[in-house]
Amino acid sequence: MRATLLEDGGKIALREFPDPVVQRPTDAVVRVTASCICGSDLHPYRGKTPSVFPKRIGHEFVEDIGDQVDTVRPGDVVVAPFLISCGACRYCRAGLQTSCENGSVWGTDDGSGARSDACQGDLIRAPLADGTLVRVGTELPDALLPDVLALSDVMGAGHHAAVSAGVGPGSTVVVVGDGAVGLCAVLAARRLGAERVVAMSRTPSRQKLAAEFGATDIVAGRGAEGIAQVRELLGDGADAVLECVGSQESLEQAAAVAHPGGRLGCVGAPLGNLPLGPLFMKNVRLAGEVAPVRAYLPELLDDVLAGRVRPGRIFDLELPLDEVAEGYRAMDERRAIKVLLRP
Amino acid sequence: MRATLLEDGGKIALREFPDPVVQRPTDAVVRVTASCICGSDLHPYRGKTPSVFPKRIGHEFVEDIGDQVDTVRPGDVVVAPFLISCGACRYCRAGLQTSCENGSVWGTDDGSGARSDACQGDLIRAPLADGTLVRVGTELPDALLPDVLALSDVMGAGHHAAVSAGVGPGSTVVVVGDGAVGLCAVLAARRLGAERVVAMSRTPSRQKLAAEFGATDIVAGRGAEGIAQVRELLGDGADAVLECVGSQESLEQAAAVAHPGGRLGCVGAPLGNLPLGPLFMKNVRLAGEVAPVRAYLPELLDDVLAGRVRPGRIFDLELPLDEVAEGYRAMDERRAIKVLLRP
Numbered sequence: 001m002r003a004t005l006l007e008d009g010g011k012i013a014l015r016e017f018p019d020p021v022v023q024r025p026t027d028a029v030v031r032v033t034a035s036c037i038c039g040s041d042l043h044p045y046r047g048k049t050p051s052v053f054p055k056r057i058g059h060e061f062v063e064d065i066g067d068q069v070d071t072v073r074p075g076d077v078v079v080a081p082f083l084i085s086c087g088a089c090r091y092c093r094a095g096l097q098t099s100c101e102n103g104s105v106w107g108t109d110d111g112s113g114a115r116s117d118a119c120q121g122d123l124i125r126a127p128l129a130d131g132t133l134v135r136v137g138t139e140l141p142d143a144l145l146p147d148v149l150a151l152s153d154v155m156g157a158g159h160h161a162a163v164s165a166g167v168g169p170g171s172t173v174v175v176v177g178d179g180a181v182g183l184c185a186v187l188a189a190r191r192l193g194a195e196r197v198v199a200m201s202r203t204p205s206r207q208k209l210a211a212e213f214g215a216t217d218i219v220a221g222r223g224a225e226g227i228a229q230v231r232e233l234l235g236d237g238a239d240a241v242l243e244c245v246g247s248q249e250s251l252e253q254a255a256a257v258a259h260p261g262g263r264l265g266c267v268g269a270p271l272g273n274l275p276l277g278p279l280f281m282k283n284v285r286l287a288g289e290v291a292p293v294r295a296y297l298p299e300l301l302d303d304v305l306a307g308r309v310r311p312g313r314i315f316d317l318e319l320p321l322d323e324v325a326e327g328y329r330a331m332d333e334r335r336a337i338k339v340l341l342r343p
Numbered sequence: 344m345r346a347t348l349l350e351d352g353g354k355i356a357l358r359e360f361p362d363p364v365v366q367r368p369t370d371a372v373v374r375v376t377a378s379c380i381c382g383s384d385l386h387p388y389r390g391k392t393p394s395v396f397p398k399r400i401g402h403e404f405v406e407d408i409g410d411q412v413d414t415v416r417p418g419d420v421v422v423a424p425f426l427i428s429c430g431a432c433r434y435c436r437a438g439l440q441t442s443c444e445n446g447s448v449w450g451t452d453d454g455s456g457a458r459s460d461a462c463q464g465d466l467i468r469a470p471l472a473d474g475t476l477v478r479v480g481t482e483l484p485d486a487l488l489p490d491v492l493a494l495s496d497v498m499g500a501g502h503h504a505a506v507s508a509g510v511g512p513g514s515t516v517v518v519v520g521d522g523a524v525g526l527c528a529v530l531a532a533r534r535l536g537a538e539r540v541v542a543m544s545r546t547p548s549r550q551k552l553a554a555e556f557g558a559t560d561i562v563a564g565r566g567a568e569g570i571a572q573v574r575e576l577l578g579d580g581a582d583a584v585l586e587c588v589g590s591q592e593s594l595e596q597a598a599a600v601a602h603p604g605g606r607l608g609c610v611g612a613p614l615g616n617l618p619l620g621p622l623f624m625k626n627v628r629l630a631g632e633v634a635p636v637r638a639y640l641p642e643l644l645d646d647v648l649a650g651r652v653r654p655g656r657i658f659d660l661e662l663p664l665d666e667v668a669e670g671y672r673a674m675d676e677r678r679a680i681k682v683l684l685r686p
Contacts, residue, residue: 277615283631290624
């Protein structure tokens with residue numbers, strides 16, 4: 001089978017490997033029908049995160065074959081979040097599968113000494129299948145595949161930002177970041193009843209999708225200019241600010257557009273440090289961070305299968321797996337919001 | 344009348360000024376019967392905060408004369424928090440008087456172009472008296488004076504840390520910082536029902552007071568050693584961590600001793616930046632910051648007047664006002680936890 005590797009020098013390559021097999025009774029072997037490239041995959045690609053060896057990269061997929069576990073069966077269509085979790089420990093039971101005591105990251109040691117596979121390939125061995133995989137059904141209409149795939153990461157992350165920032169009916173919200181997570185955060189905020197959602201974006205195609213996802217206002221400015229534009233719309237600032245970038249600049253921008261007593265929901269990979277001064281004087285609360293997508297999947301899946309939300313619209317480029325390297329380039333150069341790969 | 348000045352070169356001096364008078368109908372003129380030195384007063388004293396001119400410094404007091412306002416009358420004993428607030432704007436009504444739209448800091452322009460007084464002196468003009476001052480009664484037994492005085496800042500701040508971190512019945516709590524605020528945070532956490540409170544302190548006199556305030560465990564280590572000692576006691580960490588210092592080191596320590604999904608209540612003046620990485624992976628929430636002491640005063644005052652909590656024990660040095668400079672030295676050199684000044 002083929003799997004994607006990040007090799008020395010930042011080269012993305014599709015290489016041949018032996019097919020995975022069930023190694024532990026809790027494993028499933030899953031054939032990948034669709035996967036995608038995540039914004040966080042770009043960090044090692046760009047060399048911002050140390051990557052000590054070529055590894056199979058990618059962490060989102062929709063599957064069709066399972067084995068020897070209770071909740072999925074051979075032939076089932078499944079979706080998996082970007083982390084492996086047992087479903088049974090105290091953190092999993094509390095809905096914080098990202099802190100699972102037995103969990104691991106796709107493509108790393110699964111706790112048994114064996115490395116799990118990552119999803120930008122043909123097949124994967126999924127450890128702790130009952131705790132990790134979510135059964136979609138025995139089939140999935142192709143039109144819904146992108147929507148389900150979006151639940152494996154970006155829609156769950158946007159939802160986590162909104163939940164963490166306490167978005168509810170009537171909320172006034174600012175979304176910082178117009179990547180796939182930021183756009184999903186717009187959709188998630190509206191789904192939770194937000195009355196006003198200001199999307200900060202300066203790219204026309206992303207502004208358009210933000211509006212389709214329910215943004216009521218678009219602010220194109222950044223830095224001080226962007227902050228002034230939000231203030232013009234919202235006065236003191238927003239009830240909830242969804243920070244979906246993680247850079248120093250975006251964290252500072254998010255802190256600046258929350259009103260006193262407001263809340264930040266942060267899900268951007270935090271490359272920056274947060275200067276606490278601006279939050280301190282305003283009593284702005286901070287929550288969020290790495291999204292327990294597995295906890296949200298069943299609820300969001302219901303809405304997707306019923307056609308109530310369509311997060312799959314964030315996929316604006318579909319490529320065959322053997323063009324995975326072009327997918328990375330397109331996202332790195334911001335030519336694509338998010339890339340869907342089909343083996 | 345006399346008032347304390349921070350003069351160029353970091354010198355604390357008691358100087359003569361004309362007595363304050365009522366300038367606006369919402370003012371009260373108040374005779375100071377007791378004030379104290381705050382840890383935050385040490386920042387300009389140590390030159391860590393820019394101080395552009397000699398200013399009257401200090402922000403805590405208990406009073407005896409009011410004028411021309413509804414809620415306090417000449418002869419009343421009052422207590423005031425460390426910020427001036429109107430009591431009527433949306434933030435005051437929401438219990439966030441620290442973000443009052445008409446508020447100001449003692450010793451600065453009160454919004455009318457006139458500077459208010461600060462409290463380490465004989466008399467003050469208190470702007471927005473109804474919104475700022477809290478009536479204690481027509482008299483206050485001397486034994487309770489330190490307890491009431493503690494409510495003007497440090498006990499309210501410790502309480503805010505505990506409230507912000509969601510401390511409630513059965514909570515497991517770690518308090519980082521053994522200054523007056525940290526010690527009051529121990530007391531506040533127990534008052535709110537915490538079952539286990541670990542105080543991080545390496546000074547015997549402060550450890551003793553922490554235990555008197557209800558700490559169930561004392562951890563003397565700092566940095567990696569302190570974190571390891573907390574983990575030994577609490578496993579994954581605490582439900583709630585009350586950060587009462589604000590330095591880079593203490594913020595990092597606080598983040599490290601919260602369990603996944605835990606909460607930080609931060610009330611240390613934030614001199615540091617918070618590295619979000621350690622919080623990110625654990626979904627630790629952050630709240631707190633500058634304490635809306637005015638909001639908590641009535642509730643805490645009830646408990647103090649009934650003798651249910653005795654935060655005044657944090658005052659371990661009492662000096663006459665004309666020895667104010669010695670008071671600053673004693674706190675700066677950590678010879679005193681907190682200094683009470685009497686004109």
